[in-house]
Amino acid sequence: MYIIQTNGLCHQFGRGDRVVNELTLRVPQGSIYGFFGPNGAGKTTTLKLILGLIKKQTGQIHIYGKPLEQNRVSILKQIGSLIDSPSLYGHLTAVENLLVFQKLYQCRKERIDQVLELVGLSRTADKKVGRFSLGMKQRLGIAIALLHNPSFLILDEPTNGLDPSGMLEIREMLSRMNQQHGISILVSSHLLSEMEKLVSHVGIINKGQLIYEGALDDLMAKSRQTSKVIWNTSNAAKAMETLSGRHNAEKLDENKLITPNLPKSQIDEMNRELLGADVSVYSISGNNKDLESIFIDLIGN
Numbered sequence: 001m002y003i004i005q006t007n008g009l010c011h012q013f014g015r016g017d018r019v020v021n022e023l024t025l026r027v028p029q030g031s032i033y034g035f036f037g038p039n040g041a042g043k044t045t046t047l048k049l050i051l052g053l054i055k056k057q058t059g060q061i062h063i064y065g066k067p068l069e070q071n072r073v074s075i076l077k078q079i080g081s082l083i084d085s086p087s088l089y090g091h092l093t094a095v096e097n098l099l100v101f102q103k104l105y106q107c108r109k110e111r112i113d114q115v116l117e118l119v120g121l122s123r124t125a126d127k128k129v130g131r132f133s134l135g136m137k138q139r140l141g142i143a144i145a146l147l148h149n150p151s152f153l154i155l156d157e158p159t160n161g162l163d164p165s166g167m168l169e170i171r172e173m174l175s176r177m178n179q180q181h182g183i184s185i186l187v188s189s190h191l192l193s194e195m196e197k198l199v200s201h202v203g204i205i206n207k208g209q210l211i212y213e214g215a216l217d218d219l220m221a222k223s224r225q226t227s228k229v230i231w232n233t234s235n236a237a238k239a240m241e242t243l244s245g246r247h248n249a250e251k252l253d254e255n256k257l258i259t260p261n262l263p264k265s266q267i268d269e270m271n272r273e274l275l276g277a278d279v280s281v282y283s284i285s286g287n288n289k290d291l292e293s294i295f296i297d298l299i300g301n
């Protein structure tokens with residue numbers, strides 16, 4: 001079951017080029033879906049289209065199986081969102097800020113304590129927001145987005161500008177919401193090393209086009225298939241002679257060989273052969289790529 005399905009979604013501002021171009025997204029229910037792309041790739045425009053904040057030009061958007069255009073009000077009741085920085089009143093406390101939005105959204109007052117707990121701000125509920133750190137403001141913005149008890153959260157670059165501990169707090173909070181409260185999350189970012197630790201699914205967009213979508217584990221597994229193993233030995237020439245063309249080994253320099261990512265049994269066999277031929281093996285290391293390197297390979301620069 002997908003929460004969001006778009007088909008052939010396109011958008012252009014004025015007479016400019018398409019900034020969203022034939023975009024077909026599938027966001028699975030229960031997932032934390034990382035929507036990644038370089039600056040200007042079209043992430044914010046896509047999220048605004050999904051939320052109906054800018055008018056759709058071409059293509060279809062289905063949310064919870066229903067077309068957005070005909071069901072906008074009922075669909076948006078199930079979605080919480082934070083696009084851009086949250087609009088907060090600095091002279092009011094966190095609770096007072098939440099009271100403003102609670103009245104506006106006409107939701108239950110008890111939700112205020114619940115959302116403060118959810119974002120980890122219960123202890124600073126009575127502090128003036130003007131004295132909050134950027135990370136705390138961001139969390140309060142997410143608390144406001146959660147007031148009406150949505151089952152799906154859309155966040156645009158929620159860790160932008162945060163220091164490493166602020167990023168960790170947001171990451172842990174989102175993970176808790178997903179795991180313990182069953183909230184699905186669509187989160188855009190260009191901080192891939194941070195997001196790699198959080199997301200279950202990824203969509204990678206470049207110049208308005210989707211260039212990869214799927215489970216993070218599948219993407220990492222695909223990448224491992226093309227990864228290599230580096231052998232640091234006492235004598236690469238002798239090692240090559242011993243292997244006599246097997247295991248697709250290639251000499252890198254005086255000491256190092258490189259092979260494809262072999263099964264463990266073959267690594268063990270090759271290691272024993274080398275030791276048997278009096279070639280010492282000092283280290284065997286993989287060059288598995290992280291999400292950031294895979295992303296750079298995919299977008300091509």
Ligand SMILES: Nc1ncnc2c1ncn2[C@@H]1O[C@H](COP(=O)(O)OP(=O)(O)OP(=O)(O)O)[C@@H](O)[C@H]1O
Binds near residue numbers: 045
């Ligand atoms: N209101 C607008 N009018 C004209 N062009 C716009 C408007 N909003 C965005 N753009 C352009 O559309 C393109 C995509 O912008 P968008 O903000 O969707 O990208 P993004 O992937 O979110 O980038 P970033 O990570 O920098 O926020 C950019 O070239 C941007 O300059």
